[in-house]
Structure formats: C-alpha cells, structure tokens
Amino acid sequence: MTQKLNLPPRVAEKDLADLYKQMWQIRFFEEKVDEFFAKGMIHGTTHLAVGQEASAVGSIAVLEDRDKITSTHRGHGHCIAKGAEVNGMMAELFGRTTGYCKGKGGSMHIADVEKGNLGANGIVGGGFAIATGAALTSQMKKEGFVVLCFFGDGASNEGSFHEAINLASIWKLPVVFICENNQYGMSGPAKEMMNVGNVAQRAESYGIPGKVVDGNDIFDVMNGVGEAVDRARNGEGPSIVEAKTYRWKGHSKSDAKKYRTREEEKEWRLKDPIERMRLILVVEGLLTEEEAEKIKADAKEEVEGSVDFAANSPHPTLDDLMEDIYA
Amino acid sequence: MTQKLNLPPRVAEKDLADLYKQMWQIRFFEEKVDEFFAKGMIHGTTHLAVGQEASAVGSIAVLEDRDKITSTHRGHGHCIAKGAEVNGMMAELFGRTTGYCKGKGGSMHIADVEKGNLGANGIVGGGFAIATGAALTSQMKKEGFVVLCFFGDGASNEGSFHEAINLASIWKLPVVFICENNQYGMSGPAKEMMNVGNVAQRAESYGIPGKVVDGNDIFDVMNGVGEAVDRARNGEGPSIVEAKTYRWKGHSKSDAKKYRTREEEKEWRLKDPIERMRLILVVEGLLTEEEAEKIKADAKEEVEGSVDFAANSPHPTLDDLMEDIYA
Amino acid sequence: MRELTYLEAVREAMSQEMRQNEDVFILGEDIGVYGGAFGVTRGMIEEFGPERIRNTPISEAAISGTAVGAALTGMRPILELQFSDFITIAMDNMVNQAAKIRYMYGGKGKVPMVLRTPAGSGTGAAAQHSQSLEAWMTHIPGLKVVQPSTAYDAKGLLKAAIDDDNPVIFYEHKLCYKTKSDVPEESYSIPLGKADVKREGKDATIVATAIMVHRSLEAAAELEKEGISVEVIDPRTLVPLDTETIIESVKKTSRLVVVHEAVKRGGFGGEIASVIAESEAFDYLDAPIKRLGGKAVPIPYNPELEKAAIPGVDDIINAVKETVNRL
Amino acid sequence: MRELTYLEAVREAMSQEMRQNEDVFILGEDIGVYGGAFGVTRGMIEEFGPERIRNTPISEAAISGTAVGAALTGMRPILELQFSDFITIAMDNMVNQAAKIRYMYGGKGKVPMVLRTPAGSGTGAAAQHSQSLEAWMTHIPGLKVVQPSTAYDAKGLLKAAIDDDNPVIFYEHKLCYKTKSDVPEESYSIPLGKADVKREGKDATIVATAIMVHRSLEAAAELEKEGISVEVIDPRTLVPLDTETIIESVKKTSRLVVVHEAVKRGGFGGEIASVIAESEAFDYLDAPIKRLGGKAVPIPYNPELEKAAIPGVDDIINAVKETVNRL
C-alpha cells in the first residue's frame, strides 16, 4: 500500500483518523475543564494544552504500546494520546474514586503506570530523571521499550534537565526528550530565559541529536519523533526533539496574560494544529468533510459523557484518606 | 617596553617571577600537607592540586585585586594565587584560631571574603551559583569586578552548572567559569562521564564562548582567561574556559588510584607546569637559573615557616564552639 | 487604622524596604508583570523596574545560590520561591551554603537574604504543592525561620527579616493571604524571637502556627462558650523560638496543646512539646502535652480528604477538652 | 559465629540480594573500582560487573530520579549517596517523587528503592560532610527511615529495606563502619519497625540511635558501677517507629533520656519524647524527659570542637544522673 503522506514506519494512513480524533478529544476535554474551572466547579488549578494537541498526539503516535511516557503539569493531552479514558481523567478532576488516582492526585498527577504513562508531574523538570530511570529498566531488562519524556521550554532551565540527559547520553538509554516549546514558562518568555534560540541546541552538550520540528504540524512531529524513537530502540541512545508550539490559554486558572500580546495569540490561532491536520486529510482525500465532522462530534460526545461519568461517580470517604500509604 | 612573551594586558613580564613563585608555593604547600596527612598529623581529608598549579595561578594572574573567585574542594592553589598567606592556610589545616576560618572550616572551606576569595566549597558544583550571585552584585552595584568560578570536570555534570551558567548568560553577568579538567572526578573518568570531549563545548547551550586551553601552560591559561575576563568586564557576559590538566596525587587522602594507570601518570608528570614555566622564563632570559632556584627556595622556606606558625598557634577553646553562630 | 490583607502587607514591607535601601532586590520566577504565582509582587516591577524585580528562569538551585552569592558580596536579596515544596531543589544552597557560611568561615562573611515562600494546603493543589516543610529548616543551625499568621505580623516580621544579617526563611501561608488586619502605614519591625499571645486564657495553652492560629482562635471562641478559657500563643518565629512566653503560659494554665498543619511525625510540634517537657513548666503540667498535626499522608487532591489530612477546628476543640478533662 | 564489620555487613547484604535477585542493582558515584567513598562496594564490580554496579556522574539529582524511574518500572535499585549531606541535591526526587508516587497515583505504582548513605561527624570532614539529617526524612509520609548501629542490624535491616516495596532511606554511620559484631553468613531479615533492647535495665531508659547507641552502652556500663541500672533501646528504624517497646520500657523505668547526634533543635528526639509524653507512659514518668542532641552549630573542623558539638559519654552519664536524681 503506497502512502500519500510522508509518515514514519509505525504510522499507517489508516491510523490518521484515530489520531485526528485524539486531537479533538484533547481540545474538547481541555475546553470542558476550562469551563468548569471558570465556574468554580473544580478544585485546585489546571494547565491546559489547547493549541498543543499535535505535539502530544504526534509524538505518541509513533510509539508501540509497551513504550512509556513521562508527562508534565500540562499533561491531559499526553494522557489521552497514550490511551487514557477521558472518563477516568474527568473523574480524577472531580476528585472521585473512579478517577485515575482515586481522586487523590488531581490534574497534575494523572498516571497509568500499567499502560505506560508514568505520570504527570507537578514539579517542573521532575520527569527527566524518572524517564531516564525507566529507560534504564528497559536497557537492563532488555525489554526493548522506549520512553518519551515530555517537558517544556521552561523546564529546560532546570538542573534536572542537564543531569538526566547527560546520564542518559553516556549510558545510551532508550529515551527521547521532547520539548514542547510553547514559548513561555508560566510567564517567562523562552527567548529571555535562555541565550539560545532552540532548546534542541542543548543536545550539543551531550553529544546527542537535537532537532526542531513544527509542533503544530502533526506530520512533522511524527517524523521527527519517529526517527528519534527508532534510534533509541536501536540502542543508539537519547535525542532531544523540540516541537515549537503555543498554548492558547493562560498558564493556569488565573492568568491575565500580560506577558504577551493579543496579536501574538491571534497569529498562533491561525496555526491551529487540528485545523491543519483536517485540511491535509481532506485535501489528500483520506477523510471526507463529513467523516471529519463525525469524528469531531464523537470526540465531543465522549467528553460530554465523561462529565456524566464523573459527576455520577462516588466521592472517596474519609476511610480512604489513609489508604495507599505505607509509612 | 616590548615583551618577549605573548601576555594578556594585565600581566607584565616583571610579574612573572611572582607567578613562578606562587606555583612553587602551591607545590610545596601541597606536598607538606600530603606528608602531614600521611603521618596522620592532620584531621579530616584533603584534596591536593599538585600538577594543577598553572590553571590556578594563570587564571588569577589576569585579575585585578578587586576581582573575586569561588573555589572548590581542591582549593589550596586558588587561595595562594588569590593572595592568601600560607601561614593562615596551614594554621587552618591544623585547626588553630589563627587559621583563615579560626580552625572551624578546615581545608574545604578556606575563604577570605574581604580579599575576594569567596571560599572553597565541599559541595561539588556549590560555587556556580554563588559566583553568579557575586557577579550580579558587581553588575547591580556597578562595581566593575569580575568573578572567576573554578570547577572540575566532574562538577560540570551537576545541575547547578547548567542552571547557574544559563542564568549568568541571560543576565550577561561578569563571571568566567573555569573548568580545571584534570581528567577525573573522584575516580570517574571525564570521558566516560560525559558524551562530549570538552566541557567547553557546553558553552553552546548558553550562547557564550567556550574555549579550551592547555592547563599546564601558564601562558596559555593567562591568555585564554584574560580574554574571557576582559569580555566579562566589558559587559559582554560570561564564558567557559577549560584548562586541561591532571592531578598527580590521588583524589584525596586515601586513594589507590585503580582507575588509572601509572603510565598515564608518568606522561602527565612530563608536562609539569612549573618546570615548563621555568624553562620558558630561563630560555627567554627573563630569569637566570640562579634566580629560579632562589625563588623556589624562598617558596619552600615560606611553606616551612607556615608549619612553625601553625604549630605554635593557639587551639580554639570550647568557648569558641558557639561563636559566630546566630541561630 | 487602615486594614490590609496579609498579601498586601508582605508587598508593602518589601516596597518600603526597597525604597529605603538600594541593596534590597527581589528575584524569583514570574515575579515581574505576572506578579508572582500568588500575586504578591504585583505592581512592583512597575515601580522598581526589572533590575530590582528580577524575573528568573525556572532554576531554583541557581536562584537560591545566586541570592547567596549576592548576599555574601553586599546585596540583600529577597528570593521568592513559588511554592515552598520546591525548596527541595534549593536545599543545597540554603542548607549547605547560606546557613553555614558565616560559621564555617570563622565569622568572616555574612549572608543577609530572605527566602519567602507560600506553604500549606487548602487550595486543591495536591501532594507536590501543599506541604508545610518548615520543620526541616528549623533543624539547621544558621537558618532563622519565620511563620507569620496575620497581616500585621507579616509586615513587621518581614522588615525584621530583611534587616537581619543572616539567612531567614519566611513562610507565608496561602490561606492567610486574603486575611485582613489593621496594619500601620509606616514601616515597623517585629523582632524575630518574640511570640505573640493572640488570646489570653487560663485553663489551657494552645501554641499554634500560621493558619492554625486562626483555627485555634475559632476553637477558643467555641470553648469559651463552654466555660473553657484558652490562651492562644503564636510563636511567629520558630527559630529563634520564644520559649519564655510559652513556658510562662503553661505555668499558668498547666495544659498544653500544640497545633500545626505540618505532618505531626517529625514536625516542629515535637520540639515545642519537648522544650516544655524539659523546662520548669514540666512540674506544672496537669495533663500530657497534646500535639496536633497533619496526618502521615501526602496531601490528597479531593477537597474533603485534603481537609481531613490536617487539623480542623473540631480537632482542636476536642484536644483541648481532652487535656482539660484529664484528671 | 563469624565476626564482620558493619561495613562488611552492608556489603554482604547487598551482595547476597544481588545474587538472588537480578532486579537489584547499585548506582552511585565512584562505586566501581574505587569501591565508593568509604569502600563499601569494594570488590563488587569485580563480581557483578559494571552493568549492575553502575558508576554515575556527579549528578545527585539525576541518580536519585533515575532510581525512582527504574524502581517504578520494575527494578529494585540501591542508590549510594557519598555523604548524607548531599541529599540536599536529591531531595526533590526522594520527597516529591519517590515518597508520594504510590499515594498520589491512587495506589497504582510502587517505588522499591533504597537510598544508602553515610552520616555523622567524627572524621574531620567539617560542616558540609558531617551532618545527621535523618529527621528531615522522618517528616515525609511515604519514606521509611532506617539507622542501624551494629553490623548484625545493618545486614538484616538492609535486606528488609531492599525487600520492601517502598522507598527506604538507610543511614550508615561513618564511625560505625569499623565496629564489629557477630553476623550470620546466611541471609536474614530484621523487620522494619522493631526496636532492639541493647541492654536491659530498670532505673532509666535511654533511647539512642546510630553511634549514640555505642556511647549510651558505654555510659550504662559506667553508671552500673554507681549502681544505676540503665536500659538502652535502639529503635533501629525511625519510620516505622516501634513505640510499643519504648513505652513499655519507660513504664518500667519511669525515666527517659533520648540521645542522638543530630542537632537537638528540630531533631527526631523531639518526636520520640513527645510520643512518650502523649502516651500512657506519661503517667509513669518520674522526671522530665531529657533530650540530648547536637548543638546548634555547623559541625566545626577542629577535632576538639567537633567532639564538643555532639553528645559524649559524659553528657549521657550526666543526663541519666540528673533524671534519676530528680525527686
């Protein structure tokens, strides 16, 4: 079967509709969460990945099931792309026992260790070494799995970035460090917080490949990450892949976004990764407009369903407080 | 006055005899300390810089008095080069009140803040951010001083390296990071502990200059560091200068040196930085053999004198225990 | 008198000090136009400019160490750490450098810096953003530890902390930020080491910190209705600790309940209880000392579990009753 | 029975576990041919090879996080930290990741890892290499804390720690390394949470940890000559703490002295004292509980000051006498 699009080996054209759907699931999930937070219906805070769907979906698309990921505080997209059920995710945000962490973790700690999602992380840079350790397991046990470590532009200034990537590089561990460079930390512009244009350049410090991809173009992401994953699986060691993207919303629940302009935001909205994927699929004839609409509607419905699921799920009881702790 | 040797602006040929003497002071000081430790006459442990004299003396030679340094666990050489009295240093190792830290710090904490030595450090990588902070003071108070931050090849794998140099780079702080790459950490070979040949390459991550110099050639060190210091003083920001060198002795008091060969050690002894400087000075007619001998003898005598000074200095009393602490 | 929130009081103390003393400046993540994670520095960059309200990269190790280096060379930095949980990354600089420098250098050097950071649960931020880790810092000779509970105290204690020539850890409680009290406009200082009797009473003494001061006052008001008169003491600073005020109170009431939000096991309550048990007040005790603290679990996300993890007003009421009813 | 040193016992426990279980491996700085900073792993790389005795770069944040990631994915890493003072750099991974993962993920994940590290003063290593920081770790729900005082205990407790499915911090005391005791050749396990009565007595109870167990036994022998019979309890594990054994002893002797080397202020002694003060044993107490701990100073270099900074045999003798003579 010849393919119209330039795709990495692990992705077939028939998978694209699924990936397209995941992008919408993420978008709808995030918008729903945004709405709930705005209405004060959910506790705590959250970090939404609206606008960044392609880097999550595209990166994970090239993985095998046995592969693993570590995620970040902005992790809903990674979860969905790694196969999490929106029901369990929404229930977690609602603090219910049916949530991924039984309501104990919340947005910043959704994990599904069995399925290879080693967890979101509330500590910026907290995933670097954990991913490295997971890759060490793969190497020592010869399990053959690869680990994707997601991190932000801001996280690349943490010491853990340096230490873990150095370690992974000398041990040639099967891990790919994926920078979702959305241009800002909480408010700090990446270009002011480091003296180089690309996080990927930092690969030079570790003698490993560093590559920049268009984070709003799922195909570019898949190809860039796909190559790095192959390399890792072949025992050639880690890489850094930097996906340039943008978060449409504020950093977290309350953010006046004074650190950037509305014009800049508009520019990036024009680069909507979902719209871009839809266009390509339709133009290439891989999806009709109707199919695309249907997928979108299904995604929306699933997210709506997750709200019912969550809302009807039981709250933990006070007896649960001291469960799952051992010391 | 024309100069025969290629020297940085701050160093005149007439200064070279002094620098040559400092090298010997360091050598003799270290050998004396080695002897005392071997005999169990000194408490604790120590890290000797025998063989690394040129990187300390050459780097500091290009500084003005008001400039500052941060040092490491292997810091005796930096202290002497920055103008410390061997008396106070030896007394510190003897744990006496006349020591630089009144006997409370020992080898790993000798400091002379007033004179611009912000201190040795028992924490590998502990100096990176302290030096960066001192450079920030210089910038904010417009004091015009430059800070030299010494560190080892091993220290360049600490996260503090990455965080501090990144910070210094974006704020264009007047600090020069000097890697004394003596090929090993405690036992870990630099070439196994990082996937790049030179620590200086890591400058790429911060958009700053990184340069390798021959750490056993004081002239090369002076020129390399001199340029970086000028740059820093001109407000152009930090640099990394990597001086390739070798420690002749074991890492610390007890080290069987199983991690390297005797052949390798011999090779490096042939590159003795002091002998090399002597040769150049004599060949260029800047010093006669007799003058060179005299300088060496004087240095030795001073170190011997420091032993008397230390041995005759008072011990702290138990009343001193709770002095200099405030909380 | 004018009322201010605790958050405004903290800001006012910093602004007043910065107007008076050029050496005082703030560094931290997102403290510029964003105004800090909790809005404490909002508006300050407009008054003081980016040179003195320094937005940093996400590099807790570098920024804490930079503060140490700046303080050691003549500045008086205030470091804002976004959540007190992240002190895990700044630990080395605070504990092995800032706290020890003066003593370790034989008194020749000082580190006048304040690390301000919000602590505590109650915001739904879960396990990595809700801890109360002040006990760690109290254990380290060379660190002063301040924990204000009211706007008035916050302003006066922060001035004292900034004026102090030594490192001070200043814990702000997130739930206190919006609490209000009368706060004088002019600058004033509350000496570190002076407890405040927040309510006088005769039947039992409660020593409480941070948000637990407010809960204890609520409890005391309830208990009063039942004829139990409770004295509530807020130590305000844990190091130095005003043992005298606590001892005098216990001698008067003969009963002691210690309440903090931090996990009970290994918490500072043990120190307070033991100090009293060791003191002359021991002979006045008519009942065992009671300690209330957080349960030995990471702070859970679910709001009901989150609340149940730390002492509530009812717990305090019950503890006082148990102590008072004990024969 | 065969005698082993404490150091050999630690090594033997690791070797036996590694022979039995392929998942157990060690990582740390200089643990290969160098044998570790204190020689604990000497000879192990020869038996197990560099794959399982993994020499790491000087990167405490990375190696602790790597251990977490490896543990989370099926390995059972033992991490050697060269000095317990450097846990400052590994804090985030131990406290915000390892300790919390299981609970935060709703029970779905486990982190079976042991962090072994030498603690304590007495070697002249000064302020940054001599601390006893175990109290920090006891304060963190999710960490078990072990502190053996004898070779026999070290071997059995280390096996239990390695077998545990959760993170354990295993403190070795440097001055204990050369102490000897009878140690069975076969593998055996001492359950975590079981105190050991190192000496029986009836007039007073001493609870002591690590090197203070030995000093307390010396003190008890002296006191016996004066007719005072002292019971010495070694809790062996601080978390979980065997409160029952301590309570029973105090009920019998009516007097309690708690001794540790760690700084008294904020030390674990406060926890032990308070647990007893809160327990049924309170009513049996005939004298205030005494706590002995380190003075509130960084550990000084000078050997006399160093000794004076922590409790000595005489201090223990005096404390027991004061307690016993109290009417």
Ligand SMILES: Cc1ncc(C[n+]2csc(CCOP(=O)(O)OP(=O)(O)O)c2C)c(N)n1
């Ligand atoms: C160690 C640590 N420091 C600071 C924070 C607060 N914080 C949370 S997210 C964030 C910005 C992270 O920026 P980036 O890595 O670019 O990720 P993004 O939010 O843009 O996805 C900050 C500063 C944190 N959670 N952990």
Ligand SMILES: Cc1ncc(C[n+]2csc(CCOP(=O)(O)OP(=O)(O)O)c2C)c(N)n1
């Ligand atoms: C944070 C920290 N980790 C480990 C150590 C133990 N240690 C002391 S010196 C040293 C080796 C340092 O190597 P390098 O930076 O190359 O300096 P060198 O000793 O070669 O001068 C190590 C591992 C330490 N003191 N601090």
Ligand SMILES: [Mg+2]
């Ligand atoms: Mg970002």
Ligand SMILES: [Mg+2]
């Ligand atoms: Mg080295």
